[in-house]
Amino acid sequence: MSYTVIAYTLYLLFSIALTIWVARTLTRFGQTFLIDIFKGNSELARSVNKLLEVGFYLINLGYIFYVLKIYSMVSNAEYLIEVLSYKLGGIALFLGAIHFLNLVILFRLKSRAHLY
16 A cells, blocks of 8 residues: 555544544534523524534535645655645644634624624
């Protein structure tokens, strides 16, 4: 098995695992926040939370697959580590950006909900 195939495999395993961990964490801890936004309507909060989770998976998994291509041959273990750190670092930054975007949207929803 070539280093390039190993790089692809490790990239997919780690980035998908990271996405699942972040999504589960956001879903678990976001539930209380959504209940507050929807003024105690836990069923609506649960539904919105699930929809946000599905959207999060679609966006992040789509991005993971979109940037999968490694543009040069991975010929040794050192370069494999460099490629993985670059690719996984990009995924971590993207997940963080999506997380903060979600927070901004939720805070805006919360402030609007408390106005009415």
